[in-house]
Amino acid sequence: MLHIFCPHCGELRSEEEFHAKGQAHIPRPLDPGACTDEEWGDYMFFRDNPRGIHHELWVHAAGCRQYFNATRHTVTYEILETYKIGEKPSVTSAEKKPAAQPAVAKA
Numbered sequence: 621m622l623h624i625f626c627p628h629c630g631e632l633r634s635e636e637e638f639h640a641k642g643q644a645h646i647p648r649p650l651d652p653g654a655c656t657d658e659e660w661g662d663y664m665f666f667r668d669n670p671r672g673i674h675h676e677l678w679v680h681a682a683g684c685r686q687y688f689n690a691t692r693h694t695v696t697y698e699i700l701e702t703y704k705i706g707e708k709p710s711v712t713s714a715e716k717k718p719a720a721q722p723a724v725a726k727a
């Protein structure tokens with residue numbers, strides 16, 4: 621069973637108590653009325669789908685009911701850190717880039 625650290629409770633809890641809520645750090649447009657339909661559609665519906673480091677919004681639904689962010693690796697499912705809303709992640713994709721792909725040998 622996977623255990624996730626809740627930064628509000630300050631302890632590891634069972635994964636069954638949590639729900640993922642999608643991509644974190646999506647800034648709301650400062651003036652929604654000034655957005656084009658395309659800009660508003662991008663804000664509302666389009667999310668990153670990276671292979672590797674991803675910052676996600678989670679909620680401790682069956683615990684303290686608080687929202688927090690988690691940095692998760694989408695290939696290994698490893699949760700690298702959790703942190704409160706408003707805090708910055710300490711693990712970013714620039715730090716955990718996958719090893720460079722080997723060059724394809726020419727025949």
Ligand SMILES: [Zn+2]
Nearest residue numbers: 626629680684
């Ligand atoms: Zn909690």
